[in-house]
């Protein structure tokens with residue numbers, strides 16, 4: 001079940017040491033996919049490429065700023081040139097910033113929206129022509145519980161707005177691409193043990209935050225990667241416009 005054998009997958013934001021993107025890229029490769037790893041962090045993507053290749057699997061790393069249409073087109077062109085197709089796109093790269101609206105500059109707002117939301121539009125626009133032509137595609141966009149509730153322990157309104165935007169963008173895209181065998185779904189994590197909140201919290205802080213989570217712990221990146229792998233599989237072909245909450249019960253809708 002859920003083999004990704006022979007699939008070609010792009011994962012953005014896959015460079016960080018203990019991030020969801022890295023776990024997803026390694027998991028995809030383990031299931032047989034050729035993985036294109038994009039991140040603004042060159043050392044990070046080279047590291048992940050090395051880990052995947054050391055296991056005898058195929059990977060290709062790109063230093064990519066996902067807010068740049070030019071960078072994105074380069075990734076897509078080179079992927080199509082080398083592998084001939086793109087089956088799976090995971091829009092995972094994101095940034096957050098703990099700043100109140102009254103202190104937020106327009107540059108702060110624009111940067112977070114560009115990296116977290118406009119990037120998903122730009123990447124989808126770039127991969128869709130080839131997916132439509134082949135009548136196959138799996139798009140998975142990373143939202144956040146903050147897009148539904150506002151940030152609780154760390155972050156800003158721009159982050160929340162971008163993550164709420166991902167949900168609307170994903171649902172609209174379903175209307176446009178479903179006739180072509182392309183699914184579009186989102187994943188909405190709660191608190192996962194990564195560095196996105198300005199570094200992983202101390203054990204003490206983790207316990208304090210976990211007390212408010214029904215499962216009483218942070219989520220793990222492999223738990224998020226598992227759901228992404230499922231949505232990326234051929235077997236999930238009739239699931240589209242869905243959003244999967246992975247939050248230990250902290251928010252239910």
Ligand SMILES: NC(=O)c1ccc[n+]([C@@H]2O[C@H](COP(=O)([O-])OP(=O)(O)OC[C@H]3O[C@@H](n4cnc5c(N)ncnc54)[C@H](O)[C@@H]3O)[C@@H](O)[C@H]2O)c1
Nearest residue numbers: 013016019020040065066093094142144189191192194196
């Ligand atoms: N960790 C959590 O608790 C949590 C909760 C909800 C949602 N999410 C979402 O999950 C996704 C992955 O986050 P994570 O927790 O693994 O964070 P992370 O910080 O570990 O990973 C984010 C990655 O995005 C990359 N990135 C930042 N700006 C970029 C740019 N301009 N171009 C390309 N890459 C860029 C970073 O270098 C980093 O590798 C994000 O979309 C995030 O919003 C995470």
